[in-house]
Amino acid sequence: MAKRVLKEEEESLWRMVVRDIVPLHPSRPKSKPVPPPTPKVEAVKPARVPLVSPPPSEQDLSFRALLARPVLRRPRPQDLRVGVRSPGLDDTSWKRLSRGELKVDAKLDLHGYIVQDAFERLLDFMHRAKARNWRCVEVVTGLGSGATSGLIRRELPLWLQRADIRPMVLAVVHPHAANHGSVRILLRTKRR
Template identity: 35%
Template sequence: MMVRKRRGRVLSDDEKSLWQRVAETITPLDANQRAHMIAALEEMAPLPVPEGPVVPAVVAKPVAAPALASAEALQALVVGAKGRGEARPESQTPAYLPLQHGTSPGVDRRTADRFRRGRMVIDGRIDLHGMTQEQAHIALHHFIEGQHAHQARCVLVITGKGARGEGVLRRAVPRWLNDPRLRPLILSFSHAQIPDGGDGALYVLLRRHRE
């Protein structure tokens, strides 16, 4: 089989000019220098021939580029990173402690004392006495929300004492005032003074819009 001789690439004019300039900088070896180089090459020890089968070189396989993370995975990483940092509340709505008669969390002592003693101006009042529980519950919500919207500060809620002091509304109103819908509007509530109804009525201190 005849092996075809590979033809070299034809140099361009620029390449020929560049090679000519390089060749002009080369100094040829004289006879003595050539003889010393040949002798040095002959003295070099040949490379050892390895014994046994030749182990082919291991060619590293190209590492595949990591797949792009899905949007869900990225979101999970972001949430996880946030979780490892400063904890964030699930809701921006602050939690309010349940109120009881006479408790006034966050109210200064002077205001709380005037409130419990009935020395604050009553801006509005509602009489729930004689209503059913459903009617009274709805009426109380509308009353508190309306008074708060009109910037009222202290209001009076009349429940009635009921038979032997065990009125249904008397027990229910404090629980309704702690409803999640009303509690953010209220700072405190307390039994009214006798002239305003005593145990059959409540003073309710409303939160100002800036508080």
Template identity: 35%
Template sequence: MAKKPERNADDAELLKQAFQDVTPLPGRTINHAINRTVPTPPTPKISKQSGTRERHAHPISSRADAQLPEIRHGDAPGLDKRSAQRLKRGQMEIEARLDLHGLRQEEAHRALTSFIAGAHSAGKRCVLVITGKGQVSEGGGVLRTIVPRWLNQAPNRTRVLSFTHATPTDGGTGAIYVLLKRQRP
């Protein structure tokens, strides 16, 4: 990716001179201070029991990912309504499956990232990630709640277009349909 050219004081002064005679349209306000800072990710929570940081609190690691909107179950930014409905109803062909049952968080995270990268590079579009429903107590399994976060983080977010819970025949809330972006030539 090409780097943006650096701006210097001379350029800013020339721009200011060029715009000194410009008047805003009626009813419009001038925004003199544009906030260009990237918000800092929240610091990981410290577990009371062990005194260590929680492993699943991964910050977004690149500016490109910070600009992409977060995807939630069923959301489909950039996807047409018909395709979004087909994904939600389980009508898209599942081209690959990943079963995370019995894996620890670190193993599951590595497996998911590797699986998404491999499926994307192979040109696959719709994949099924099976997390399992987990224990019934306190909202279900750990993987079931953390996999959507992982799909929204680098490097997965740049490859994922949308995801939603699977239909009951494919695992229901214990599985996720993931629609991958098409590869750019």
């Protein structure tokens, strides 16, 4: 008897919930599945295949059209390496820089800094050099000592490759062949 009462209560609750439900599209008739179209068989004519396919329209986004589009690549700045001449640098500037004959406008000493602080100081220094239109700067990293020797010295070329610093730099050299604890950086300058 108790089970029957519970079942009736459940059914009445269910009817209360269901009575407010309205179909989304009551007037839309149920559609019947459309059979696939029968392929038309035509005589195959040998066609000339053009050597170069015409460029696809902007509206055609099929996979084949995407593959046919020419790939536009932005020229990436060449990787910066210490002591290697960059393309676009004239002979006179390169010789003067590599021989240590260029006047150094400013010097940054990173001795005693942890890597994160050294990076922040270098970033600030490079932006200041750009704002002041300096031509040649020197960054002293030190050779390092201990188990983690020379972390700043090893990280410096990677920092100079960053997208916000690389456009400023023309070339990087060690001012002394025997001492790799500092680098001289030739910067791009604004024309006066």
